[in-house]
Amino acid sequence: MSAFTREFHTVDGVKTAVFTAGRGEPLVFFHGAGTLDGFDFAESWTDRFRVIAPQHPGFGESGDDPSFTDLHDYVMHYLELFDVLKLDTFNLVGLSLGGNIAARFASEHRHRVRKLALIAPAGVIDPRHPALDILALPGEELPGLLVSNFDVLKKRLPEKPDLDFIGDRYREATTVARLLWEHPADPKFMRYLHRITMPTLIVWGEEDKIVPVQQAETWRRLVPNAEVRTFKGAGHLVHLEKPEAVEAVAKFLG
Amino acid sequence: MSAALRFNAMHFMPYVHFPPNHKDYKSVWVNFPNKYYDPKKGSQLYQRYLKELVLADQLGYDALVVNEHHNTVYSMMAAPNLIAAALIPQTSHARICVWGTPPNLMLPNRLAEEYAILDVLSNGRLEVAFPLGTGMEYWAHPVNPATARDKFRESLKIILQAWTEDGPTTHYGTHYTYRFLNPWPRPYQKPHPPCYIVGTGSPETIEIAAELGFGYASVFVPQTRARELNQSLRERAAHHGHTIRPDQLPLLTFAYVAESQERAEQECTEHLRFFFEDLLRTTPQYLAPPGYLSVEQLKMRAALADKLHGGFDLKAISTAFFIAVGTPEKVANQIGGWAEWMGTNHINTVMHFGDMPHWKTVKNLTLFAEEVIPRLRSGARAAGAVAAG
Numbered sequence: 001m002s003a004f005t006r007e008f009h010t011v012d013g014v015k016t017a018v019f020t021a022g023r024g025e026p027l028v029f030f031h032g033a034g035t036l037d038g039f040d041f042a043e044s045w046t047d048r049f050r051v052i053a054p055q056h057p058g059f060g061e062s063g064d065d066p067s068f069t070d071l072h073d074y075v076m077h078y079l080e081l082f083d084v085l086k087l088d089t090f091n092l093v094g095l096s097l098g099g100n101i102a103a104r105f106a107s108e109h110r111h112r113v114r115k116l117a118l119i120a121p122a123g124v125i126d127p128r129h130p131a132l133d134i135l136a137l138p139g140e141e142l143p144g145l146l147v148s149n150f151d152v153l154k155k156r157l158p159e160k161p162d163l164d165f166i167g168d169r170y171r172e173a174t175t176v177a178r179l180l181w182e183h184p185a186d187p188k189f190m191r192y193l194h195r196i197t198m199p200t201l202i203v204w205g206e207e208d209k210i211v212p213v214q215q216a217e218t219w220r221r222l223v224p225n226a227e228v229r230t231f232k233g234a235g236h237l238v239h240l241e242k243p244e245a246v247e248a249v250a251k252f253l254g
Numbered sequence: 255m256s257a258a259l260r261f262n263a264m265h266f267m268p269y270v271h272f273p274p275n276h277k278d279y280k281s282v283w284v285n286f287p288n289k290y291y292d293p294k295k296g297s298q299l300y301q302r303y304l305k306e307l308v309l310a311d312q313l314g315y316d317a318l319v320v321n322e323h324h325n326t327v328y329s330m331m332a333a334p335n336l337i338a339a340a341l342i343p344q345t346s347h348a349r350i351c352v353w354g355t356p357p358n359l360m361l362p363n364r365l366a367e368e369y370a371i372l373d374v375l376s377n378g379r380l381e382v383a384f385p386l387g388t389g390m391e392y393w394a395h396p397v398n399p400a401t402a403r404d405k406f407r408e409s410l411k412i413i414l415q416a417w418t419e420d421g422p423t424t425h426y427g428t429h430y431t432y433r434f435l436n437p438w439p440r441p442y443q444k445p446h447p448p449c450y451i452v453g454t455g456s457p458e459t460i461e462i463a464a465e466l467g468f469g470y471a472s473v474f475v476p477q478t479r480a481r482e483l484n485q486s487l488r489e490r491a492a493h494h495g496h497t498i499r500p501d502q503l504p505l506l507t508f509a510y511v512a513e514s515q516e517r518a519e520q521e522c523t524e525h526l527r528f529f530f531e532d533l534l535r536t537t538p539q540y541l542a543p544p545g546y547l548s549v550e551q552l553k554m555r556a557a558l559a560d561k562l563h564g565g566f567d568l569k570a571i572s573t574a575f576f577i578a579v580g581t582p583e584k585v586a587n588q589i590g591g592w593a594e595w596m597g598t599n600h601i602n603t604v605m606h607f608g609d610m611p612h613w614k615t616v617k618n619l620t621l622f623a624e625e626v627i628p629r630l631r632s633g634a635r636a637a638g639a640v641a642a643g
Contacts, residue, residue: 066401135543138539139539163553166552166553167550167552170544173545176544177399178398178401181398181399181400
């Protein structure tokens with residue numbers, strides 16, 4: 001995390017942690033349904049881009065807002081944050097649940113997004129290749145399902161049971177439950193993906209056990225200018241497992 | 255206090271016919287396969303358990319208590335109002351306590367109606383307790399645990415409005431909209447049946463009871479914590495302008511009475527073990543779905559050695575919870591001491607637990623009614639009996 005500077009902004013009353021590093025065209029990164037993976041993977045982007053990585057309300061060092069019960073609340077939150085940061089147009093990258101938020105943002109505010117990259121994005125409903133319902137999983141089983149090579153995640157997990165770690169994960173799961181407990185996927189989400197008209201890259205790990213890589217085909221079909229890159233030997237957290245996937249995003253945006 | 259002592263017989267009505275491989279399952283709640291339920295055996299158990307509660311009425315217990323759980327062998331009362339409806343025509347004087355249906359699992363107007371029906375059917379014998387519902391219930395229902403407390407509060411408001419205000423009224427809330435809140439029938443008791451909240455001591459839930467002036471029944475919390483919760487309810491209720499009476503603080507106890515200490519332990523230990531080790535066996539995930547607890551409560555509970563779900567030691571469990579096993583004299587002394595120490599005159603006792611057979615349940619119900627209750631009512635328990643600690 002050393003390359004990043006952390007600052008806090010109050011956005012509509014919600015304390016929002018924003019990690020920033022690098023110089024160049026702005027690149028906004030939306031993390032997924034947890035903050036365990038960190039932002040250090042994005043350091044390789046900082047020589048070409050000004051990377052702006054906020055933590056969503058209810059995650060990491062950002063504050064809670066129990067009134068956020070819908071993913072669209074995050075779109076509104078980021079409209080406000082980008083006003084505060086005076087960001088007009090930018091590249092947008094979203095991972096997993098953050099990919100869903102990024103796709104919503106891009107479909108509603110397409111003039112703001114130069115190029116879009118989605119890493120294993122959540123939200124497509126494909127009965128033949130359903131996403132795993134992470135809320136139904138025992139917490140201890142989740143880490144093993146996130147990656148193909150467990151070593152990349154192991155160093156981020158406590159060696160012994162750690163109450164603060166348990167509490168942090170429970171808080172983030174609470175945030176996700178507020179959004180997804182009744183409806184793990186929004187049946188209307190796919191309805192508006194055709195509005196994402198900017199150049200779009202879809203990145204996926206081929207051994208993704210959370211959101212199956214086969215869903216990439218649906219994204220390619222629904223998003224007019226989408227290309228797909230998949231990576232062998234990587235699971236859901238392809239950005240941790242495959243530096244070449246991270247590089248592919250940078251090349252595409254550059 | 256002794257003259258006003260009140261005694262409830264509580265029953266969980268468990269399904270006790272476990273498959274031989276049940277220990278392979280980490281939980282007998284939520285996802286324990288229902289292929290193991292045999293309706294023929296279930297039918298026999300219902301007949302038997304109902305008989306036991308009817309006997310309790312005949313033996314003079316003041317109240318019969320049933321409750322609700324889902325997806326589990328722990329209780330066969332997924333719909334306790336149906337059990338209460340079966341008990342009402344078979345009983346004459348005992349109060350019928352449904353402690354109770356989590357309002358979040360039912361439409362509030364429907365729950366207000368069902369309770370009113372039971373109250374009218376029983377000529378005003380109904381008492382209700384409102385639980386938030388265990389974490390396990392939220393895995394079994396399409397109800398969000400992260401917004402459960404807020405919804406619970408709104409449900410209670412609707413139910414009380416339905417009972418106390420002449421309809422039709424309206425309710426426009428966060429979770430529910432009622433354009434015509436006007437349930438028929440209305441409760442027999444005025445303004446409504448006695449109400450409690452039942453729970454495991456989350457401060458958020460205590461606060462709701464305090465605001466409404468409801469009683470609070472803590473369940474499965476250690477003795478010292480249970481006492482703190484009673485104190486906390488009195489203080490918070492006073493803050494909201496309510497005075498909590500001793501009878502509003504039901505004390506959950508388990509009791510087994512026999513001719514001697516040895517006999518009592520010998521006869522009941524295996525059933526207590528079955529209750530704590532097997533019927534309550536579940537996982538931390540099921541106990542606390544995301545958002546069901548505040549992060550502080552989750553950390554607090556994770557830090558405590560889990561005495562409840564999954565391990566058993568008679569001595570440890572008897573000192574942690576209110577479990578009285580022994581001669582009538584000993585059981586009377588213990589329960590009397592606990593009641594004083596807890597500031598209550600309302601004793602809610604589980605008389606059948608685990609896989610206890612019918613004959614032991616009958617023996618226990620009878621000895622408790624004939625040997626323990628009179629001792630406590632006459633104030634005959636040994637002076638200076640040691641209170642809980």
